[in-house]
Amino acid sequence: MQSINRLLSIADDRAGTKPTHVKQPGSRVVYVVDDDDMIRATLRDMLELNGFQVADYASSEDFLNVDHSAVDACLLVDAYLPGMDGLQLIETLNQRNQILPSIMITGRSDVAMAVTAMKVGAADFFEKPIAAPELLASIERVFERSKDANKAHAWHQSAMDHVAGLTLRQREIMDLVLAGHPSKNIAADLGISQRTVENHRAAVMKKTGSKSLPALARLALAAAEPTAR
Structure with missing residues (x-):
């Protein structure tokens, strides 16, 4: 299946359409919040093709104006929205106990944002x-984890085992990388060469089985928390 940016060509023009509100109990719904009309349309097409019901919104404010408590759902939200951004939306839902x-x-490539999110x-x-x-695999995991706490625990345990296999220096460098520090600065702070930092970083990625920094962030957070999300 093509990546999202290539799928844009199959999306019909839905600019100006109102968000669709799904209220069917028992259905698996994905709420899409993105200010890009074409991205929303493309995601809708892909998700509906794979059996999900979809409700899409152009802003966090539009999303919050609708009751979402009656369905089995997950939220797919852009980090950098005008007005209330994606991070603020998640925090608002938490504050409302929703x-x-x-x-x-x-x-954007933003590891610090990934960790904060x-x-x-x-x-x-x-x-x-x-x-x-x-993306589809991640959405499936979200629904599975919400139904089965044992799977979440297994992910937590697996993440802890991976992190436990790192040396103290590798864990130190992993933490600095995930905090958004470039290799050059890490090398200067630790009094080692940039090449050594890069070697440790590569070892961390290999030992944890992480193919990207966001994937490493997911694993590190899962290992640190009592219950993985």
Whole structure:
């Protein structure tokens, strides 16, 4: 399946259409919040093709104006929205005690944002363009974890085992990388060469089985929390 940016060509023009509100109990619904009309349309097409019901919104404010408590759902939200951004939306839902499994997407490479998003409750984080199979797999995991606490515990335990296999220096460098520090600065702070930092970083990625920094962030947070999301 093509990546999201290539799928844009099949999306029909839905600019100006009102969001669709889904209220069928027992259905699996994905709420899409993104200010890009074409991205919303493309995500809707892909998700509906794979059996999900979809309700899409152009802003966090539009989303919050609708009751979402009656369905089995997850939230797919852009990190950088005008007005209330994706992070603020998740925090607002938490404050209202409306816990909704969330996946954050962004067009920017921002590891610090990924870590912050997952700390406030996002279950996953993707950079655009998004590979459709990976996004669908993540959405499936979100629904599975919401139904089966044992799977969440297993993910937590697996993440802890991976992190436990790192040396102290590797864990130190992992923490600095996930805090958004570039290798050059890490090398200067630790009094080691940049090449050594890069070697440790590569070892961390290999030992944890992480193919990207957002994936490493997911694993590190899962290992640190009592219950993985």
